[in-house]
Amino acid sequence: GNSVTQMEGPVTLSEEAFLTINCTYTATGYPSLFWYVQYPGEGLQLLLKATKADDKGSNKGFEATYRKETTSFHLEKGSVQVSDSAVYFCALSSGSARQLTFGSGTQLTVLP
Amino acid sequence: DAGVIQSPRHEVTEMGQEVTLRCKPISGHDYLFWYRQTMMRGLELLIYFNNNVPIDDSGMPEDRFSAKMPNASFSTLKIQPSEPRDSAVYFCASRTGGDGYTFGSGTRLTVV
Numbered sequence: 001g002n003s004v005t006q007m008e009g010p011v012t013l014s015e016e017a018f019l020t021i022n023c024t025y026t027a028t029g030y031p032s033l034f035w036y037v038q039y040p041g042e043g044l045q046l047l048l049k050a051t052k053a054d055d056k057g058s059n060k061g062f063e064a065t066y067r068k069e070t071t072s073f074h075l076e077k078g079s080v081q082v083s084d085s086a087v088y089f090c091a092l093s094s095g096s097a098r099q100l101t102f103g104s105g106t107q108l109t110v111l112p
Numbered sequence: 113d114a115g116v117i118q119s120p121r122h123e124v125t126e127m128g129q130e131v132t133l134r135c136k137p138i139s140g141h142d143y144l145f146w147y148r149q150t151m152m153r154g155l156e157l158l159i160y161f162n163n164n165v166p167i168d169d170s171g172m173p174e175d176r177f178s179a180k181m182p183n184a185s186f187s188t189l190k191i192q193p194s195e196p197r198d199s200a201v202y203f204c205a206s207r208t209g210g211d212g213y214t215f216g217s218g219t220r221l222t223v224v
Contacts, residue, residue: 041217042217042218043116043203043215043216043217043218044203044205044215045215046213089155097143097160097162097167097168098207098210099145099157099160099168100145100157100205100213101157102154102155103154104154105154105155
């Protein structure tokens with residue numbers, strides 16, 4: 001079956017530090033890949049996505065590249081801010097309904 | 113558009129009571145998904161509908177859980193009887209073609 005494995009958290013960084021959150025996946029067919037962000041007390045918001053190999057998704061300074069050869073979709077940001085503190089979920093969609101399969105989530109805390 | 117609307121935001125109930133969670137999807141979205149989020153198991157897909165028809169309920173944990181979608185603008189998730197281990201955040205999400213999911217803000221259920 002499909003699965004997503006995310007880097008264990010929590011992750012604590014100082015403001016302006018470089019962020020990497022690792023994500024690897026197992027899937028049949030050609031999944032789309034996503035990063036979602038969840039702020040405290042809120043639902044999940046789409047951060048970025050990539051629909052095919054070598055695509056790069058980007059938004060708000062975050063980037064991730066769909067690497068089929070390593071089955072990875074690592075999230076990066078060059079300079080994090082306090083406002084980036086949240087839980088980040090890697091996910092893939094597949095199947096006839098394109099249902100989402102999520103990783104376990106990574107809690108990010110950015111200190112001023 | 114107001115987005116996906118879930119109610120209530122918080123629910124506290126006693127073990128054995130019936131609980132009903134509600135969801136209004138985005139107008140025009142033909143898929144609706146119910147997810148459960150817990151610390152132990154992360155985000156799990158419980159059930160999804162296409163054009164108001166339940167397609168896959170293999171994620172529903174037990175017969176105590178049931179879900180309905182009587183029309184395109186309303187869905188319910190019912191737990192009867194509720195148990196403390198049902199305590200979680202329940203999310204509803206909807207989408208139309210492609211991968212454009214929109215999540216609600218969730219219902220935090222506490223069963224005491």
